[in-house]
Amino acid sequence: MIRRRVTACLAAALTAVAGSGTAAASTRPPGGTPCLPDSPAHPTCVSGTLKDGTPYEFVVPAHWNGTVVVALDFAGTGRSEPLTARLLADGVARGGTSRAITGWDIRSAIDNQAEALARFEQAYGPARKAIASGTSMGGFVAAGVAQVHPHAFDAAVPMCGGLGGSVGQWNQKLDTVFVLERLVAPGLPVVDIPADIESARKAWIDALAAAQQTPQGRARIALAATIGQLPAWGRNPDGSAPPPPDSRDAAALEQGAYLALAGGPLPYIGQAMSSRRQIMDVVGGNPSWNTGVDYDKQLSLADPALRHAVRDLYKAAGLDLAADLRSLAAAPRIAADPDAAKRFSRGIVLNGDLRIPVLTLSGTGDQISTVAQQQSYEENVRRAGASSLLRQTYTETVGHCDFSPAEQEAALTTMLDRLRTGHWPATSAPAMNARAAALGADPAPRYVPFNPPRFNRPYSG
16 A cells, blocks of 8 residues: 555654664564543553654553544644544544644645654554544645645644635635725734734734724724634634634624624734744745735625625714725735745645545634635535545534544544545535444534635735
8 A cells, every 4th residue: 555655664664763673573562551540441642853853652552442533633642632532432542743843834734644654654564544634724724635645644634724725714814914905994904913922912813802892993993804704703702612603693693793803812913913923034034915905896705694794884874885805905005025925825725636636614703713714625626526535523512623622533533434444424414413422422513504705815826
């Protein structure tokens, strides 16, 4: 099998280095050391550092069935996560890396997953099935692994990843913040984020809170969120989750959009400040632009319920929507540093060229990895002629990566069935909910039928 030849060669090379070239070092996988003494799976663990200094770690049940799940952000906290206990009980090994070294260097994080898998196989021998899976940036990386390392991995299950690609998703975020700065908070940072990120974040949170107190501010917040394709659903300041708003209630939709922007433990605007600063440090400049972007057109292509809400809110506030759109059209645009954009695109443009099966899991109310990006990913896969290798699933959840362990396990179990049989099992919302319920879901599983809106900022390189 091609995948096994690739990983076996790399694992053998690593073993030779570790054993100073002795034949004895490569004759038998050494395995790991006992860990998690309270686990009924009686696992062993192996850990170390990759060539670039990135930590890696794996947990393997005593009765390992040959499947391993590899994820960014596992090293450090992953062994104590509920999903790990569930997979160990099923005989599945779980492990991966951290982002401590790579940060927003996504391509390096993608390559590290293949190197980590090779280190694992050096210790435990060849895996029968290797699945790349993770959440948030880890979901983005897992999708990248499917594209870049299809001979090392058998499948990928990206969860809540920004699958519009690095350039596309951050152009989308630029649109939101640009409109807010022009209409709500003039002078606050958009791309040139100061070193004091916390002050920038607080200034934005305070400005949005003040705008939320007026009809005019609420109308313009709704406009920015609609253009930027944010969910009109967010967590309360205390982190609690309100029910999804009625799609016919303009005020409730705007309140949801405001909470997505500035509420909850991970507000959109805060991440737009902190991560953009990190990205610009990694790529050496601004990789995002809105030159040539027609915000009137983007509004016309937005979700109909949100578009109607914007018009209702503008009317109630006594504002002229056409005038604000003309103001946006006349505003000086932000240009990207071409070299920075090129470097950022390497990490990665998801072009849809799949060679292994991929199942995605996204939350409809995710304010960070906005769900419209899933439409762009599906479109690219379709154009590449690989639709048979992709399935997409959704949960009606609010907040970033707010999946239960059972919902995550259901996605992975679905992929394991696909690998075992060579055919996709049912991935409809009822089928996914039944699978999660059979695994002991608490709360009740929340898979729903969903068609994401068209992504406004696709980038193909």
